[in-house]
Amino acid sequence: MAVRIALFLSLVLLFTSSTFAATYFEGLLPNGDFEQGPKPDQLKKTVIQGRYSLPKWKINGLVEYISSGPQPGGMYFAVTRGVHAVRLGNEASISQSIPVKPGSLYALTFGASRTCAQDEVLRVIVPPLKGDLPLQTLYSSNGGDTYAWGFRAFSKFANITFHNVGVQEDPACGPLLDAVAIKEFFPPLPTTENLVRNGGFEEGPHRLLNSSNGILLPPKQEDLTSPLPGWIIESLKAVKFIDKKHFNVPFGSAAVELVAGRESAIGQIIRTVPNKIYNLTFSVGDARNGCHGKMMVEAFAGKDNLRVPFFSRGLGRFKTVSFKFKAVSARTRITFFSSFYHSKIDEFGILCGPILDQVRVFPTS
Template sequence: MELPWGMLLPLLLVLSVSSPSSSSAAATLAVTAPPPLPVPPPRHAQDAEGMLINGNFETAPRRLNKTLIVGRHSLPGWTVQGHVEYVSGGPQPGGMFFAVPHGVHALRLGSRASASQNVTVRPGALYALTFAATRTCAQDEALRVAVAPSLSAPADVAVRTLYSGASADTWAWGFRASSPVAQVTFANPGVQEDPACGPLLDAVAIKELPAPYPTKDNLIKNDGFEIGPQVLRNSTVGVLLPPKQKDATSPLPGWIIESLKAVRFIDAAHFSVPAGQYAVELVAGRESAIAQVIRTVPNRAYNLSFAVGDARNGCHGSMLVEAFAGNVTQKVPFDSAGKGGFKTAAFRFVAGGVRTRLTFYSSYYHTKVTDGVSLCGPVLDQVKVVPVKA
């Protein structure tokens, strides 16, 4: 039987003292320390999906009064304030239904309630928070997203049912860190007659976004939308990117969400994407525009090309994408059967200055044939600008 080191060491010392040392031929017992135990790797706040600690709220609070969380620090990983409920998805008393997109449980933030968590970040770096949200009472509810300290101001994201029908919408919100530790807070800024009324919060993840740069072959930054927020593996609804009025720090590096409503960031695992792993769906007609400002040489000609298609998500009909560059407008039609596919388009423009704005939006409004309610639209991908050779 092998003895543990703690029991073996005293025995070896006794043997060493009692052994004769006068004879040179006597055996000498060498005592060496055991190898050091391996040091466990540091524990990170996020898992492989970028989820915050208990970001999907599957670890229950230590104290509950029915569904109400009791104690500010009762929910592992989070600090809660106000009327915060720990709810399960599915039918609820009173005929309501809670859509929980990731797992079984979510938080319900009542009037003026909040949930926050400290995360480790890199000062100066750009990050995107991904989270799922859905309304529970009023037609128009909001979720206030704030990171402190940071270089990005808090914003209220409208929680409606315009984009994903009966499912919970998944959003991204960008911020730029200003210190090694940042407090991420989600709050309900509204006041309802029922203090329990408020949006559901679930599946909170974070992702650091590298800065994209133009290349000698393309003046567009992040031309294929491959740099973007975390897309959760179990999510089939894409990620909504709020307009710049709600988030001046775009969660899609290089691009400006220049519209009144969101655009959708989609992945090839759940949608039809012209190239690569990601693309953008223009889901709200002329109210869903995306833009980028590039460096140009005044009076020089450039060629702009891009791909237009459908996401294979039940969005069908005659689509039309309008593209603007310099003083040129190009309309690109696409007839969608809702089964995927795309086409490419290109046109030439002349730069009027050292900066040129490119803008894309959908001319028409579309809804999914499956429910007639959820907004959808054409897909944009593979945007490229190159100088025209003289």
């Protein structure tokens, strides 16, 4: 009997261990905040010496280990999440392999910002997928922009790489990376009451500590790998994912902010019945973040559209609107964007815009 119990416990332990090893639900990557640094003899001033000198990461090229504050040469780097970060020089990269579930959808969340005046690009690679994030546009006054990037796992391990593709005059110039986290999604499905997947934006990327500026969803993200499940970021600029803790959110715990006018568009393709009439309802407002002025959100569904004016005084108000559209095919694209460009009243030059929440599509009775 004792042997059977011991065997049973061994099997339970084996199953639990293998399940844990294959699952990485949500949180920072190992040493994802870079607070575990190289040993003193593995640093030449700020440059890391040795491919495996940064714990849990593999480095390639000129990678610097940065502490928040004044830097040699008169520069100042603000590390908004913790004390330490890494800076990627010309053609430099860092990478890490983590266990994942084949077929599952994941999103990386990471703090990234440019450190020089030049146009800098951060490439994110999870084979066979890759994407380039332009860092020239600043969306926060302290440089602490946070991005999310989605991918679907094709094997039991994902090799995550951050690569500086640029070649600047100063080889030390390059993106600053100060935290990396991951989240596994459980993709929402349409229902009979709402044909829109994730219409309330409740399923979204991991929120890093001190992510008070929201999370930027990069442009040109397809719905199959989007860091905002169900939605396509189909514009040239980012859309911002915001939470109730730091912003005014009309419903639930999250919404999106259309921060770059017509260059900041979000959409989704839904299943419809040709010639059937549907209702599209959604809420627009302001995030109570200093964004003010005359706003306009434009909504498109198939061949129909609606313009929704909204005057923001930065008080966190919103309104809900609706319109009917006729489906012309078995697939209908719904799209939303802001008609105008806006900046914050106390931070001129920092882009902001109206928020969108609680998107619903349902057939008329």
